């Protein structure tokens with residue numbers, strides 16, 4: 001332990017700081033999003049310094065992704081994709097302890113937007129392949145590297161565009177690793193669960209529109225679109241859909257039971273999961289379909305009853321639950337309301353087994369003898385949804401051993417996003433073992 005690739009470990013924090021300083025805020029709108037081109041060029045430069053060629057591809061002006069290939073020693077085996085997004089969500093400097101785009105290293109952490117989502121992984125991978133190139137290490141399989149744009153707005157101008165327009169770049173890749181997973185939850189000093197993502201819920205963002213009779217706000221009125229909409233929204237938002245245990249979550253709950261010596265009631269898992277800390281809110285959402293109302297829009301004047309009212313709802317369904325979710329929605333929304341999808345994307349799920357998973361497990365255990373890797377389902381979505389379309393098994397595996405008291409889940413898109421320097425170095429060592437064996 002604690003050796004591993006020297007140069008990669010010594011430069012990973014600095015690389016992350018530099019990458020954070022390139023503001024790649026994705027507003028969801030190309031005219032106000034900047035920085036992805038500069039970030040891709042920066043990555044290209046860092047690869048070029050050690051003799052690794054790459055290509056930058058743009059879906060729209062400035063919306064740049066970079067793809068490179070590290071040739072392996074065994075050409076008979078399929079390549080492995082390692083992908084990370086370069087964009088970040090917005091950050092308001094007024095809310096932060098440090099400037100979100102300072103990339104400052106302070107108190108043993110690298111601070112800034114993207115520190116955990118996911119410039120940390122970008123920097124770890126970059127540091128590692130630079131170290132390999134300098135020291136002549138070659139992995140067994142070809143490794144395809146993709147540093148992509150636009151993940152934070154669904155990947156339409158990044159991963160999804162690459163998959164649709166340039167699938168040849170990923171030809172024959174059978175597996176992929178990226179966010180969100182590989183991080184630790186401390187059970188006790190000698191036991192840490194490492195959550196490896198093997199599944200993601202599907203997206204069903206929808207707009208609901210209710211119609212009614214417009215009229216004067218002072219009259220008696222029995223057909224009000226605002227009321228009809230609000231009733232449907234209230235039903236959706238206040239109904240907890242039934243628990244469904246998918247294979248990864250069955251394994252996850254069994255591991256939690258074993259680690260903590262408790263029994264979890266599958267119908268009421270929340271109480272037991274609370275001991276996992278804030279991550280339990282994400283885990284809880286992976287035990288059922290969800291539909292959270294997020295926006296409302298109706299009317300234009302206090303004394304005018306509008307003819308329509310609309311709402312948007314963030315719906316998420318588990319793998320294998322798409323049709324059941326539609327039935328649940330129909331039942332809750334009720335009559336007289338139109339539903340249209342704003343974004344609809346598939347759930348993904350793979351199994352926690354096979355040689356690649358064995359390698360994740362052994363690499364984590366070699367660097368942390370208290371490591372117990374477990375699969376889990378992510379409540380949100382990532383670029384895995386795009387790469388899975390090319391037939392890859394996708395894993396969230398960005399290894400980080402975290403301090404027991406760090407509220408990791410709240411750092412994603414959160415204020416004072418930061419990552420421990422020691423965790424980055426750990427990640428580099430685990431990735432080194434993993435990718436050398438893969």
Ligand SMILES: [Zn+2]
Pocket residue numbers: 085117118151179382
């Ligand atoms: Zn991310």
